[in-house]
Amino acid sequence: MLTKRIIPCLDIKDGRTVKGVNFVGLRDAGDPVELAARYAEEGADELVFLDITATVEKRKTLVELVRRVAAQINIPFTVGGGISSIEDVSALLNAGADKISINSSAVKRPGLINELAMEFGSQCVVVAIDTRFVDGEHIVHVRGGRTATELRTLEWAKEVTERGAGEILLTSMDHDGTKAGFADELTSEISQMLPIPIIASGGAGNMEHFVDSFTKGKADAALAASIFHFKEISVPELKEFLSKKDIPVRLTQ
Amino acid sequence: MSVVIVNYNAGNVQSVIHALNRLGVEPVLSADKEVIQAADKVIFPGVGEASTAMRFLKDKQLDIVIKDLNQPVFGVCLGLQLLCSHTEENDTECLGIFDIKVKKFEPRLKVPQMGWNTLTQMDSRLFNDLPSDPYVYFVHSYYAEVSDETIAVTDYINPFSAALHKDNFYALQAHPEKSGKVGEKILSNFLEL
Numbered sequence: 147m148l149t150k151r152i153i154p155c156l157d158i159k160d161g162r163t164v165k166g167v168n169f170v171g172l173r174d175a176g177d178p179v180e181l182a183a184r185y186a187e188e189g190a191d192e193l194v195f196l197d198i199t200a201t202v203e204k205r206k207t208l209v210e211l212v213r214r215v216a217a218q219i220n221i222p223f224t225v226g227g228g229i230s231s232i233e234d235v236s237a238l239l240n241a242g243a244d245k246i247s248i249n250s251s252a253v254k255r256p257g258l259i260n261e262l263a264m265e266f267g268s269q270c271v272v273v274a275i276d277t278r279f280v281d282g283e284h285i286v287h288v289r290g291g292r293t294a295t296e297l298r299t300l301e302w303a304k305e306v307t308e309r310g311a312g313e314i315l316l317t318s319m320d321h322d323g324t325k326a327g328f329a330d331e332l333t334s335e336i337s338q339m340l341p342i343p344i345i346a347s348g349g350a351g352n353m354e355h356f357v358d359s360f361t362k363g364k365a366d367a368a369l370a371a372s373i374f375h376f377k378e379i380s381v382p383e384l385k386e387f388l389s390k391k392d393i394p395v396r397l398t399q
Numbered sequence: 400m401s402v403v404i405v406n407y408n409a410g411n412v413q414s415v416i417h418a419l420n421r422l423g424v425e426p427v428l429s430a431d432k433e434v435i436q437a438a439d440k441v442i443f444p445g446v447g448e449a450s451t452a453m454r455f456l457k458d459k460q461l462d463i464v465i466k467d468l469n470q471p472v473f474g475v476c477l478g479l480q481l482l483c484s485h486t487e488e489n490d491t492e493c494l495g496i497f498d499i500k501v502k503k504f505e506p507r508l509k510v511p512q513m514g515w516n517t518l519t520q521m522d523s524r525l526f527n528d529l530p531s532d533p534y535v536y537f538v539h540s541y542y543a544e545v546s547d548e549t550i551a552v553t554d555y556i557n558p559f560s561a562a563l564h565k566d567n568f569y570a571l572q573a574h575p576e577k578s579g580k581v582g583e584k585i586l587s588n589f590l591e592l
Contacts (some may be wrong), residue, residue: 147557149534150507184577191515217417222536222577242413242568265448269511269538313513341506343513366509369459396515396534 148395151191151367152381153345153376156181158197158227161207179214185374186221189398191206191221194247194315194369197227209241212381216242223321224272226315230264231259239266249274250288253295253302262311269324272345273311275303277332284332291319305335314340315369317347325351325373330363337364345369353379353387360393386398400590402426403438405465406443407455415475418576421426422587432464440590441468442572443476449501449541452481456514463491466494471592474570479563480541481569496568504556514553518573523550523564525571525588533581535561535573549567562569 157164162176170316182193197208212225228246235246251261252273262271275286276301284299303314309394316336318329328346337344343366346359350370359365373379385395402419406428419442421424426442437440443465445452456462465472470494472517474482481493493501504510517532523536526533542559545552553561553572565569569589575582 148512148514148537151514210582217420220418220421220577220579220583222574240413242417244414251475269446269513341509343509366514 147394149191150365150388151345152189152356152384152388153367153369154185154190154381155191155194155195155359155369156390158195158208158211158370159199159379161211164198174290178211182215182223183275185381186219189385189396190221190365190381191396192221193223195225197225197228199228203272209237212238212241212243215221219287226272226274231252232261233384234329235262235266239270244362245269245272245312247272247274247386249276251305253286253297256305259309259311263312265293266308268312268342271311272313272315273306274315274318275299275306276319276347287319291317291322293356299332300336300339303340307342311342311344313345313366315345317349318349320348322347324349327351328359328363328365329353330358332367333359333363334375337366343367347350350379353384356384356388358391360388361399400439402440402442402590403435403460404428404429405435405445405461405475407445407452407459407461409560411443414574414576415442415444418583419510419585422583422590424590430459430461432460435464436468439470439476439592441465441470441472441473442589443472443478443482444473445457445476445481446538449477449480449486449490449493450491453491453493454475454586456481456494462494465498466496467569469540471589472568474568475576476539476565476572479543479560479570479572482563482568483543486541497543497546497548497561497565497570498514499529499546499548499560501541501543503541508556510556515578516553516555516573517553518561520552521550524529524568524592525562525564525585526551527588529581529584533582535571535575535578535585537573539572543591 224245230251286297346365347369551562
């Protein structure tokens with residue numbers, strides 16, 4: 147049976163992990179490669195690296211980082227943050243990334259989704275959607291959720307799918323950081339409406355929240371950052387828990 | 400041992416190279432007939448669209464080269480589908496090593512199948528020393544039907560050939576290079592054939 151995926155997200159700034167945590171046995175908690183290897187070892191199903199580096203100049207270090215990650219990690223990984231052209235994507239995929247994630251650049255120029263899907267295949271194009279509930283409607287936001295757009299979330303999710311997105315990474319800005327659970331209702335609505343996998347993100351605070359995300363939220367995968375980084379939940383105990391709740395997961399063999 | 404990865408512009412082969420490097424092997428990426436023929440082991444990878452891939456192989460006459468190989472050949476993902484006789488993806492005639500048709504998944508669940516699923520009914524040296532029903536990573540919208548040449552079955556929407564074997568040809572629908580330790584073991588088993 148196809149299993150539900152657990153995806154730790156690593157925030158990267160200037161080639162280093164932000165909010166890195168000192169796992170036992172890690173020499174350097176700030177080294178994304180070491181942290182990624184640790185997550186892979188623990189049974190993470192995929193990894194997402196989100197580059198929050200501010201300057202274009204320092205972004206070049208991302209390709210080098212991707213090359214180092216790809217050399218060491220034997221599970222799929224996605225790279226996102228500041229990607230806005232075919233050239234950006236080509237450099238990251240050639241360095242060994244399996245998928246790339248675009249967000250603001252897709253809102254700014256939706257045709258980019260079509261171009262990337264044509265050039266590299268839908269399977270490697272993840273469209274990240276940051277959404278917030280405003281005046282009774284789910285509205286797409288950009289710039290880390292700070293700026294509202296004109297786009298309604300459900301319509302945008304449908305449009306990116308039609309344009310060739312292979313997956314949607316749906317982050318509820320209302321839930322992100324609250325540790326009160328994922329946006330299950332919205333996730334479920336989008337997941338049942340669309341033929342592509344939906345990764346739920348934002349709000350994970352305990353293991354029950356993941357159960358809810360997969361059952362009520364109908365998510366295909368769930369992503370979290372801080373609860374894994376700060377070791378509030380470990381990937382193996384989460385998977386053990388999900389398995390006991392009859393959620394199909396890949397247990398480390 | 401010389402390992403050649405057939406280079407036919409079919410997506411990103413970097414992760415296959417990395418996976419082999421981790422096993423201590425330095426593969427050669429080549430579209431040259433003589434280099435491929437001289438290899439001890441040939442890996443036939445692929446991510447992308449079938450008709451484009453077949454056209455490229457034919458243009459370089461690699462279709463004939465691959466069919467005539469006698470050393471162990473390992474088709475991965477799209478590579479498995481191209482070793483079959485025909486795929487519904489743009490109604491494409493393939494290499495025909497395996498007398499099997501490749502079909503599109505009925506969209507009763509999400510298509511592509513993306514993620515980790517189990518290999519069952521494993522019956523090949525490719526799967527030596529693996530745990531029972533191991534998980535491997537899949538990304539695909541088309542599948543090879545189950546046949547006499549099937550050496551592992553996976554169930555998604557319907558049971559399909561997760562792996563095939565005939566003579567010196569082996570193939571896996573999943574991505575061994577992205578399938579953790581299980582994938583590494585499958586790759587090293589292939590290298591030991």
